[in-house]
Amino acid sequence: MAQYSTRITVLADNIATPPLLSEHGFAVLIERDQERILFDTGQGLALFENAEQLGIPLDNLTAIALSHGHYDHTGNLAQLLGLNPHCRLYLHPDCTVERYVLHDNQPVKMIGMPNSAKQAIAKHDPALIHLTSQACKLTAEISLTGTIPKFHLLENTSGPFYLDQAGLHIDQLLDDQSLWLTTKHGICVITGCCHTGLINTLAFIQQQEPNAPLTHLIGGLHLANATSERLDASVQYLHQQPWQHLYLSHCTGARATDAIGQHPSLINKVTSTYVGRVINV
Numbered sequence: 001m002a003q004y005s006t007r008i009t010v011l012a013d014n015i016a017t018p019p020l021l022s023e024h025g026f027a028v029l030i031e032r033d034q035e036r037i038l039f040d041t042g043q044g045l046a047l048f049e050n051a052e053q054l055g056i057p058l059d060n061l062t063a064i065a066l067s068h069g070h071y072d073h074t075g076n077l078a079q080l081l082g083l084n085p086h087c088r089l090y091l092h093p094d095c096t097v098e099r100y101v102l103h104d105n106q107p108v109k110m111i112g113m114p115n116s117a118k119q120a121i122a123k124h125d126p127a128l129i130h131l132t133s134q135a136c137k138l139t140a141e142i143s144l145t146g147t148i149p150k151f152h153l154l155e156n157t158s159g160p161f162y163l164d165q166a167g168l169h170i171d172q173l174l175d176d177q178s179l180w181l182t183t184k185h186g187i188c189v190i191t192g193c194c195h196t197g198l199i200n201t202l203a204f205i206q207q208q209e210p211n212a213p214l215t216h217l218i219g220g221l222h223l224a225n226a227t228s229e230r231l232d233a234s235v236q237y238l239h240q241q242p243w244q245h246l247y248l249s250h251c252t253g254a255r256a257t258d259a260i261g262q263h264p265s266l267i268n269k270v271t272s273t274y275v276g277r278v279i280n281v
Contacts, residue, residue: 006032006181006188008218008279011050012042013249016275020053021046025072026192026220026250029056030181035139037063039179040192044075044114050275063088063138067192068176069095069113077117081124089121090130090144092175096121102160102167111161132177135208141182147174148196148204154230155197158222178219180205183281185244187212191219193251198223198234202241214241216281217248218273224253231259239265249273 009029016022025043029036038061041047051058061084067073074095081089099112121129130136134146161171176195181188187209194201198221202214217238223231238246238260246269248257261270 006030006183006281008188008190008281009054009056010249010273010275010277010279011038011054011056012040012047013273013275014251015249015273016046016050020050020275022275023072024250025075026067027073027076028190028218030142030179030190032139032141032181035062035142036060037065037138037142038080039065039190040067040073041076041080043072046275047076048079054276059083061087063090065090065138065144065179066092066095067178068092068173068195069097069099070111070193071114072111073192074113074117078114078120081120085125086128088128088130088138089124090132090136090138091121092147092177093131093133094175097163097171097175099171100162100165100167102162108165108167135204138179142179143181143208144179145177145201145204145208148177148200150196150200151203152197152199152233154227154233155200157195158193158225159195161195178205180209181281182209182212183216185213185281186215186242188216188218188281189214191217191221193220193222195222199237202237215244216279217243217246218279219247220250221248221252221256223256224251226253226256231256235259235263235266239263243269245279246270247273247277247279 012027027042163169
């Protein structure tokens with residue numbers, strides 16, 4: 001397998017040590033060869049401050065890729081596109097739809113992409129915008145899943161997500177996608193929230209890369225409220241892969257992180273993830 005070297009820096013996440021800032025959001029910078037790809041852009045509260053503290057410029061990105069259209073993954077996008085008018089933008093066609101979450105006894109909350117981001121996308125050079133309904137390559141070694149087929153009966157979007165305020169139209173989050181990289185070890189998977197489900201996501205990537213092992217996993221898995229049956233199935237699926245490191249963050253949830261980290265075959269592979277963490281693969 002070809003020898004590649006990729007540097008991945010966490011710029012927005014739920015955990016940070018001052019002076020770095022935490023937020024309920026996710027963003028990582030992927031640097032390989034001449035490419036500087038930002039995967040997700042955080043909620044909008046911490047990305048630029050953290051990048052400045054870490055001495056990382058955000059005005060020379062070659063691409064921005066969005067895992068899905070929730071506010072905590074698409075904040076800052078307007079400012080980033082303004083700073084990077086020549087960068088490629090990858091997003092699913094459904095990324096800009098209106099979205100809401102309806103919890104019992106709580107007000108309806110809008111959770112879609114900020115209007116400023118939608119306006120910035122509309123102004124960005126159309127030739128640089130890539131709509132990712134299907135799996136596609138950002139570079140020869142970096143790919144996006146596009147819409148991930150759902151086959152595992154236990155997996156769902158992990159929340160009361162709707163396309164309308166009345167809760168009449170369920171949001172299937174067809175725009176949920178993950179990114180994977182070919183590395184010298186095997187396949188490194190980076191998830192945003194993994195709303196399509198961990199098993200669905202990993203199985204789809206394995207179909208695209210049947211001859212490469214899954215060795216690294218970075219990002220959120222949205223398992224905080226998973227049923228015990230679903231969580232057990234997820235842990236067992238992870239157990240079957242030859243992981244080297246699991247960097248779990250954002251929306252994974254402490255219960256799920258503990259369950260994964262306590263499995264005998266995974267106990268030494270789960271690593272804490274936080275703003276400023278650098279992962280070399």
